[in-house]
Structures are given as structure tokens and as C-alpha cells.
Amino acid sequence: MKIHRPSLHPSGLTLLELLVVLTILVVLSTVAITSTSGVADQARYEATQRTLENIRDAVIGPANLRDTDGTLLYTGFMADTGRLPQAAAEVVDGGTVLTLAELVQQPAGMAAYQVLPAITSNCTPADEADEEDIKVNADTVRLGVGWRGPYLRLPPGNLLPRDGWGAQLVTPAGVVPGFPNDSLLNSGGAVGAGDPIDQITSYGRDGAAGGVDVYDAELDVNFSEMVAATVVAQVEIQDSTGTVLNSSEITRVFVRLFEPNSSDGMISVKAAVGPEGAMGDPFDSYHEHDNDLLTFSPVSTTPGIRAVRAYARKDDGTTRPVNAGNLRSAPVYLRARPGSNTIKLVIINKP
Incomplete structure (x- = not known):
């Protein structure tokens, strides 16, 4: 019978081998985290672009909606109401922020969309109505006017649009904790309550103006040349x-x-x-x-x-x-x- 003697060299990793394995795992983890971070930043960047495009579509209509001659058709909030959305005040913890609420909720005093005859009771000034002295008939001017929203549809649970990094696209009225940026702007800078909103800006990954990295730079949509x-x-x-x-x-x-x-x-x-x-x-x-x-x-x-x-x-x-x-x-x-x-x-x- 052959007798098996215990090995003088038991199986397992030496301390040096264990250190080498751990070093390899650290390197692989670092590479994986770095790679995943880049993918996540790109996804957030693209989500921000989509959000701004959705806001643009809400205000002036989709960019792919074109007439037979290829020119852009204007069908959004501005076409229906005759103006840009105005900054609406909303109370939050620590103060008040100005929002794009008019794209989601019907503004106070604004009638719902309807096709109206241009008669005295529907026109301002009334004495410029089309058929002021004769009954309404097929020859009367008719125009579709009023709020036809919601123009901007948000994910469930979101009452305000956010960029890809989670920042709400609002402007604080004064100093409001948690809202450092003026995302809603007009030609004079930050909007006030009731001001028309010419531009919506996301401040990117770092949440601050400027930035060399593409993910830290601002992204915006501007309506100033689309209004007049x-x-x-x-x-x-x-x-x-x-x-x-x-x-x-x-x-x-x-x-x-x-x-x-x-x-x-x-x-x-x-x-x-x-x-x-x-x-x-x-x-x-x-x-x-x-x-x-x-x-x-x-x-x-x-x-x-x-x-x-x-x-x-x-x-x-x-x-x-x-x-x-x-x-x-x-x-x-x-x-x-x-x-x-x-x-x-x-x-x-x-x-």
C-alpha cells in the first residue's frame, strides 16, 4: 500500500500573489468606473438635449413639422396665444422660483383654444371686428386662438422640467437655497414674474456657468430670433x-x-x-x-x-x-x- 505523505508546500496564494491579484482588481475597477462614468455623462448630456428640444417643440412646434415647401411650421404655444410663455411664480422651500408652468397649466385669464368668428364680442378693439354690423356668416373671418396645452409633457412625478443632471430649469426669485442658477432668461438677463422667456439654459454637469469640458458647458434653446x-x-x-x-x-x-x-x-x-x-x-x-x-x-x-x-x-x-x-x-x-x-x-x- 502506498502511503500519501502531507505536502510540505500547501496550496493557496502567497502574500505577494494576493497583492498582485488585488492590484489587478483595483486597476480593472478603476477602468470600469471611468468608462461607466463617461457613458453616464453622455447619457445625461443627451437627456438634456432632448429636454431642451421638447421645450422648443412646446413653444414653436416640432422642428420636423414642415410645409410643402420645406419651411418650418409654427404650431406651439406661441402660435396659439400670440406670445412667448411668461415666467410663472411658484413657492418652494426657502423662497420662490419662476417656472415654465404656462406650458403645462392653462394661464389664469387665458381662454382654452377655440375657433372664433372675428365679431365684436370676440375682438379687441371691438370696433375693428370683421362683421360688426351684419350677422355672422360663412364669409366672416375665423381664427383659432387660445391655450391648447399641455404643450410640454413631463415624466410622471415631475412638475417642472429638469436637465439630464437633475437640475430644475427655473430661475430663483432672489436667493433660494438649492436653486443657484438663472435658467429662464430674456434679453435683459434673468426673468421676473410675468416676463416673456426668450431662453432656457442648462448649466451642465458642474451646475455652474462656463466650463472647459463639454459636459460642464451650458446648453440652451433661444427664441429671440423666432418671435418677430x-x-x-x-x-x-x-x-x-x-x-x-x-x-x-x-x-x-x-x-x-x-x-x-x-x-x-x-x-x-x-x-x-x-x-x-x-x-x-x-x-x-x-x-x-x-x-x-x-x-x-x-x-x-x-x-x-x-x-x-x-x-x-x-x-x-x-x-x-x-x-x-x-x-x-x-x-x-x-x-x-x-x-x-x-x-x-x-x-x-x-x-
Whole structure:
């Protein structure tokens, strides 16, 4: 029988071997943590980009929503209400912050979205309504106006949008613990309660302005160049045969632009100034017609669907024309975009 003697060299790791193994594990763990940190930062960066894109879509409509000619369609909060969202105050622990709440909750005093006829009861100023002296009919200007939200949809449990690093995109009203940054801005810097919000900024991983690393740098969306639009109306007057009428036939021409009333979600009416200049107050700006084609001065508005109509009549110039006696063009609905929008031809047919 063979006798097995105990080994003089028992199996196991020596202290040196154990140190080598531990060193390898530390190195591998460091590499793994560093690699995972980079992946996490990239995910947070991309989440911040998506949040800002969602806010942009809420305010002016999705970037991929385009007209047949490839130009961007404006369909968000600004198109419906005629203005940018305004900073809303919200009380938090330690003070008050200003938020984008208008994109989520219907603003006080703002009507819900509806398609309204531009009659006296719906317009400001009332005496500029389209059909003030005759009953509403198919020829009346109609416009979709009011709050159609929520425009911004947030994950469950989130009442305010956050960037990828968890920072709420708000501006503190004064010094508020836990809210160090002014994320809601306008042309003058940090917004105040009720101010329009031109820019939304995330301050990145370090939560501070500046930063060399891409993850520490600010990301923002800016609306300052997307707000201002003008409409230029060119008016030609024809009789039923297509003959252009001159000043001996028609002496007064005026143009109205219909847009959302940014205060109450109803309809606001603006009068365009013609080649001869305004006569009386700005809303009585009917004009001498002594040219075949009248080009009216630009009227300011915001991007979105807007309506324009031209009116004409012959009178002695001592009183403001009223709708009951006016000749009208067909209502012209246009998708106003930032910059100048020209209506090439508005035709008024004489019966």
C-alpha cells in the first residue's frame, strides 16, 4: 500500500500573489468606473438635449413639422396665444422660483383654444371686428386662438422640467437655497414674474456657468430670433369683370390683421398703415386710393396662422367707414413666419 505523505508546500496564494491579484482588481475597477462614468455623462448630456428640444417643440412646434415647401411650421404655444410663455411664480422651500408652468397649466385669464368668428364680442378693439354690423356668416373671418396645452409633457412625478443632471430649469426669485442658477432668461438677463422667456439654459454637469469640458458647458434653446414677424399687404381693387378700379370709383381702402390676443386668448385686431399715412387714430387708418396697387406698411405679429382682410368704399373722408357698406376681399389666411411675410395680392370685387 502506498502511503500519501502531507505536502510540505500547501496550496493557496502567497502574500505577494494576493497583492498582485488585488492590484489587478483595483486597476480593472478603476477602468470600469471611468468608462461607466463617461457613458453616464453622455447619457445625461443627451437627456438634456432632448429636454431642451421638447421645450422648443412646446413653444414653436416640432422642428420636423414642415410645409410643402420645406419651411418650418409654427404650431406651439406661441402660435396659439400670440406670445412667448411668461415666467410663472411658484413657492418652494426657502423662497420662490419662476417656472415654465404656462406650458403645462392653462394661464389664469387665458381662454382654452377655440375657433372664433372675428365679431365684436370676440375682438379687441371691438370696433375693428370683421362683421360688426351684419350677422355672422360663412364669409366672416375665423381664427383659432387660445391655450391648447399641455404643450410640454413631463415624466410622471415631475412638475417642472429638469436637465439630464437633475437640475430644475427655473430661475430663483432672489436667493433660494438649492436653486443657484438663472435658467429662464430674456434679453435683459434673468426673468421676473410675468416676463416673456426668450431662453432656457442648462448649466451642465458642474451646475455652474462656463466650463472647459463639454459636459460642464451650458446648453440652451433661444427664441429671440423666432418671435418677430411682419405682414405686408398689397391690395388691388377690381370690378366683376377684372378691371382695376381707380380713385374715382373707390376712395378709401384699409387692411386689418387678425391674431391671437396674448392677454385673454381671444382675437386682437391691428390696422395696417397705407401709402397715404394714417387718418385719425391708428385703428381708423383708412387711406386715399389713387394707385392701381396699394402696398401697406408692415404690421407686426408673431409666427403662426394669422388672417388678413382688405376693405374698400367710396365716401367723403369725414367719417370712418363701417362694415355694412364696405366691399371686402376674401379673408386671407397665412402661416406667418419670422421675418417679413408678403401677401402679394388681395382682390376686392365690386358687385
